[in-house]
Amino acid sequence: MSTWAVVVMKSIFLIILAAVFPRLLIRAGAATTRSSRPPQQQVPCMFIFGDSLVDNGNNNGILTLARANYMPYGIDFSRGVTGRFTNGRTTVDVLAQLLGFSDFIPPYAITRGSALLRGVNYASGAAGIRDETGNNLGDHLSMNRQVQNFASTVEQLRRYFMRGNSRSSSTTTLVDNYLSKCIFYAGMGSNDYLNNYFMPQYYTTSLDYSPKSYADSLLRDYSHQLKQLYNLGARKIVVSGVGEIGCIPYEIARIDNNNNNDNNNRTDRCNQTINKSIEMFNSGLVKMVDRYNRGELPGAHFVFVNTQHISKNIVNHAKSYGFKVLDKGCCGVGKNNGQITCLPLQLPCENRDEYLFWDAFHLTEAANIILAEKAYGSKLCSDVYPMNIRQLVRM
Numbered sequence: 001m002s003t004w005a006v007v008v009m010k011s012i013f014l015i016i017l018a019a020v021f022p023r024l025l026i027r028a029g030a031a032t033t034r035s036s037r038p039p040q041q042q043v044p045c046m047f048i049f050g051d052s053l054v055d056n057g058n059n060n061g062i063l064t065l066a067r068a069n070y071m072p073y074g075i076d077f078s079r080g081v082t083g084r085f086t087n088g089r090t091t092v093d094v095l096a097q098l099l100g101f102s103d104f105i106p107p108y109a110i111t112r113g114s115a116l117l118r119g120v121n122y123a124s125g126a127a128g129i130r131d132e133t134g135n136n137l138g139d140h141l142s143m144n145r146q147v148q149n150f151a152s153t154v155e156q157l158r159r160y161f162m163r164g165n166s167r168s169s170s171t172t173t174l175v176d177n178y179l180s181k182c183i184f185y186a187g188m189g190s191n192d193y194l195n196n197y198f199m200p201q202y203y204t205t206s207l208d209y210s211p212k213s214y215a216d217s218l219l220r221d222y223s224h225q226l227k228q229l230y231n232l233g234a235r236k237i238v239v240s241g242v243g244e245i246g247c248i249p250y251e252i253a254r255i256d257n258n259n260n261n262d263n264n265n266r267t268d269r270c271n272q273t274i275n276k277s278i279e280m281f282n283s284g285l286v287k288m289v290d291r292y293n294r295g296e297l298p299g300a301h302f303v304f305v306n307t308q309h310i311s312k313n314i315v316n317h318a319k320s321y322g323f324k325v326l327d328k329g330c331c332g333v334g335k336n337n338g339q340i341t342c343l344p345l346q347l348p349c350e351n352r353d354e355y356l357f358w359d360a361f362h363l364t365e366a367a368n369i370i371l372a373e374k375a376y377g378s379k380l381c382s383d384v385y386p387m388n389i390r391q392l393v394r395m
Contacts, residue, residue, distance in 0.1 A: 057083030064138030088365030179233030249338030
């Protein structure tokens with residue numbers, strides 16, 4: 001099915017949903033409690049930057065197809081439909097619980113004033129490092145726009161701290177000291193490949209760049225954006241690498257597997273061209289983290305989460321993690337439930353904890369929990385480098 005046919009079909013369903021079934025948008029789902037919560041909040045705030053993997057509602061009010069504010073998204077989330085692109089919690093939701101927050105970090109779209117003190121989520125579905133990334137799906141908040149929103153947040157925090165403090169220099173110091181204790185999470189790059197470089201019918205980047213030069217270009221832009229966060233006060237920064245997106249149901253569905261329909265070797269069915277390009281980007285991220293930690297950004301502590309390696313580990317040990325289905329979405333349409341993402345009111349699979357993927361692009365809550373727990377507490381540098389998030393908190 002063509003891209004435009006998918007766009008038209010989903011648009012029609014969204015319009016029908018909004019007009020006929022508005023109450024379902026606030027339906028509460030079943031709570032999930034697989035991850036325990038530490039007894040004490042470990043950092044004063046958490047700020048999140050990213051795409052649909054961690055978006056929790058920022059796209060709900062904008063004109064885009066990259067939206068998830070309809071059932072069955074959120075079917076297992078304690079508050080029902082919120083705009084999260086999964087059945088339950090995202091990776092950063094679980095991380096917030098592991099960090100001891102009593103509530104989830106709220107979306108920037110609906111958060112202002114003193115509520116900003118505990119942090120905010122700026123992530124936006126379809127967003128990328130490059131501004132044009134994701135334009136094929138409609139409006140979104142690119143990483144540059146998310147950084148701008150954080151700059152606005154810092155100004156609001158300065159006004160808040162200025163109350164009762166007449167010296168602007170002291171106010172700046174107070175805000176900087178406060179932010180230096182917070183956790184910053186950035187997860188970008190997936191869409192720069194899926195909804196840019198590997199979409200030649202819409203973008204020219206694959207003609208303008210080789211895979212290596214494109215990765216280098218992304219890393220230069222990303223480095224500038226992360227340095228902007230540093231200049232605005234970020235000091236403890238978690239950078240999540242791009243996962244095995246050549247193995248998502250959407251990509252598997254695009255590969256002609258007529259002779260391999262019964263082949264259980266998922267690796268043989270992945271788009272390895274995409275995965276090899278991702279390896280170039282992730283390798284560059286590790287080198288960037290090393291440079292920053294070795295003094296290029298004084299006082300900063302960066303952590304790299306190797307999502308690609310963790311994803312491979314989950315697949316290689318799927319049975320021990322409880323997963324039985326690795327190549328199909330729990331909810332979706334077409335081959336592998338991956339040709340069209342989960343549609344409004346569609347019935348998803350019942351055994352969701354046995355599925356690695358929720359839809360054509362996004363992981364289930366069960367997989368998000370594993371990613372978050374490894375990022376927070378793994379002792380393996382192959383998972384998280386050079387330290388885990390628990391150790392980062394203590395820096």
